[in-house]
Amino acid sequence: AQSVTQLGSHVSVSEGALVLLRCNYSSSVPPYLFWYVQYPNQGLQLLLKYTSAATLVKGINGFEAEFKKSETSFHLTKPSAHMSDAAEYFCAVSDGGRGSTLGRLYFGRGTQLTVWP
Amino acid sequence: KAGVTQTPRYLIKTRGQQVTLSCSPISGHRSVSWYQQTPGQGLQFLFEYFSETQRNKGNFPGRFSGRQFSNSRSEMNVSTLELGDSALYLCASSPEGTSSYNEQFFGPGTRLTVL
Numbered sequence: 001a002q003s004v005t006q007l008g009s010h011v012s013v014s015e016g017a018l019v020l021l022r023c024n025y026s027s028s029v030p031p032y033l034f035w036y037v038q039y040p041n042q043g044l045q046l047l048l049k050y051t052s053a054a055t056l057v058k059g060i061n062g063f064e065a066e067f068k069k070s071e072t073s074f075h076l077t078k079p080s081a082h083m084s085d086a087a088e089y090f091c092a093v094s095d096g097g098r099g100s101t102l103g104r105l106y107f108g109r110g111t112q113l114t115v116w117p
Numbered sequence: 118k119a120g121v122t123q124t125p126r127y128l129i130k131t132r133g134q135q136v137t138l139s140c141s142p143i144s145g146h147r148s149v150s151w152y153q154q155t156p157g158q159g160l161q162f163l164f165e166y167f168s169e170t171q172r173n174k175g176n177f178p179g180r181f182s183g184r185q186f187s188n189s190r191s192e193m194n195v196s197t198l199e200l201g202d203s204a205l206y207l208c209a210s211s212p213e214g215t216s217s218y219n220e221q222f223f224g225p226g227t228r229l230t231v232l
Contacts, residue, residue: 034220043121043223044208090160095173103148103211103221104173107160 002027002093006108014116019078021111023065023091026072032094033066033074034105039087049090050074061085086115118143121224123208129230135196138227142189142210148172149191150221154205163206166191194219195229203231 007022025031032051036044044113048059055067065076074091088110122141126220130136141151150173151163162175166185183193188212196203209221 015167036223041225043225044209045223046220051222103150103165104162104175105152105160107152107164107220109159 002031004106004108006089006091006111006112007042009109010112010114012073012114012116015083016080018045019063019076019085019113021076021083021089021091021113023074023076023093023108024072025074025091025093027093033067034094035059035063035064035074035076036092037087038090038110041061043089044090047076079117081113083115083117084089086113088112110115118145118183121208121210121222123206123224123227125227126225127228127230129232130198131232132198132200134198135194136198136207136229137192137194137231140191140193140208140210140224142191143222146207146210146212146222147213149185150209150211151191152175152209153177153195154207154226155203160207161180162191183229198231199232202229204229 003026005024014042035047036048037047038044047063048057050057050067058064063078065074067074091108092105124139148167152160152166154160156197164171164183165173169185180196185191207226208224211221
């Protein structure tokens with residue numbers, strides 16, 4: 001079965017500092033991986049996804065993530081944090097493998113990002 | 118295109134009652150999934166519907182059920198509500214012919230409070 005572990009339930013950075021949110025996955029098949037962001041009282045918004053096309057994936061709002069198979073990791077980074085980045089971030093792995101029609105996502109427990117001025 | 122819409126946004130019920138939540142997917146999307154989000158358990162998958170058929174189901178008791186209509190709109194029902202059912206219920210839709218790599222587009226959720 002698929003699973004995701006997000007290290008650090010809370011991360012605090014200063015505005016302008018590097019953001020690094022950690023995600024490790026476990027999957028019985030080559031994974032599809034996602035990062036979502038959730039602002040208060042809202043649903044989840046997709047930041048980026050890995051579907052095997054390239055190991056370094058660029059997303060919206062300046063975020064990117066690198067897929068490292070040897071480390072089973074998919075960490076999310078942003079070079080310079082902005083106050084508007086304060087939110088909760090979720091890493092997810094998809095059920096099923098290539099060509100599967102299973103759309104279920106397994107989510108990590110989330111990382112709350114605080115950005116200090 | 119309009120996004121995924123969920124109604125109602127907020128709901129307060131008492132134990133033992135039942136509740137029905139509604140989800141309208143993005144136009145053209147035929148897959149609809151439901152998730153429960155709680156502080157204690159995080160985001161948990163409830164079920165997925167595709168072309169009016171339940172294709173995948175999570176580990177929830179039979180009190181949780183759902184259905185999908187021919188226009189892809191979906192409803193989920195929770196009978197005999199318990200305090201622990203208080204949660205944010207999120208609906209997500211995926212494009213037609215969905216595969217695992219297709220991202221899911223989430224609605225704003227319905228906040229259910231059980232008293």
